[in-house]
C-alpha cells in the first residue's frame with residue numbers, strides 16, 4: 001500500500017450507502033477513518049443528492065456521485081482505478097457495489113458477504129442477524145479490518161449557507177422566527193413505517209396549542225402527505241416537503257425545539273444535527289437502525305410479530321396502531337425539557 005498515512009493506507013475508497021438514514025449511521029465510521037488515517041486521501045462514492053451533506057462533514061477529501069449503471073459507472077471506475085486506491089470499504093450490500101470496488105482496482109476490498117459477491121471482496125465478512133448489532137457498529141466492523149478503532153462522533157456541523165437558506169424559506173412562507181416543532185410524517189419505505197396522517201395532525205394541533213409553529217417536512221415525493229397533515233392541523237402549520245435541499249432541511253431540524261418523525265432519513269438527519277428527536281418505529285428494528293444523536297427518543301410498541309421489516313402489513317399495522325398521540329406527546333415533553 002502507498003505509505004501516505006497510518007497503517008500504510010494512502011488512498012481509501014468508501015462506497016457509502018444510498019439512503020440518507022444509512023448514511024447518517026455511517027458517520028461514526030467516516031470520523032473514525034479520518035481520525036485513524038489523518039494523512040490518507042479519502043474518496044467517498046454516494047448518490048449525487050447526498051454529496052452536499054458528505055462535503056459538510058469535512059472528513060473526506062473528495063466525493064464522487066454514484067452513477068446509474070452502464071458507461072458512466074464504468075468511466076468512474078476507470079478514473080478511480082487511475083487514482084489508485086489502496087483499499088475500499090463497501091457499505092451497501094449490493095453486488096454492483098462490490099463489483100465497482102473490484103473494478104476500481106483496490107487491492108483490499110472489505111464488505112459483508114451477500115448476493116454471491118464474496119469472490120469480489122478480499123475480506124467478505126459474515127453478517128449477523130439484523131438487530132444483533134446496531135448498523136453503525138456493523139459499518140465500524142468494516143473499518144476494523146483496516147485497524148480502525150471507533151471514536152467519538154461529533155454532531156453534524158452545517159455550513160453557514162444552510163442556515164441562510166433555511167431562514168429564507170421560513171421568511172418566504174411567513175413563519176415567524178423562534179423555535180418551531182418539526183413533523184416528518186413520511187417514510188418512502190412504505191406504510192408499515194408511517195404512523196398516519198390523523199395522528200400526526202392531532203399531535204401537531206397539540207404543539208400549536210402549546211405555542212409552537214409546526215413545520216411539516218419531507219421529500220418532494222412526500223408532499224401530499226405533508227400537505228394533508230398541515231391542512232388537518234390548520235393555523236400554525238406549514239408544509240415544506242420538497243422545498244429545500246438537504247443542507248437547509250438539516251438546518252431546519254437543527255433549529256427545532258423538537259422533531260417527530262417516522263423511522264426515516266429525516267429522523268436520522270435531525271438526530272445527527274443534535275435536535276431533540278422523537279422517532280416512531282413500526283415494522284423495523286430500533287435495535288438495528290435507531291438514529292444516532294445526543295437527544296433521541298424512540299417510541300416503539302412492538303407486537304410479537306415485530307420486527308417483520310415488511311413495507312405493508314396484512315394484519316392491521318398493530319405496531320403503529322399501538323402508539324398513541326399521548327405516548328408521542330409525552331416523549332416530546334420529556335425530550336424537549
Ligand code: SF4
Nearest residue numbers: 305306308313318319
Ligand atoms: S406484521 Fe406486525 S410488525 Fe409487521 S407491520 Fe404488521 S403489525 Fe407491524
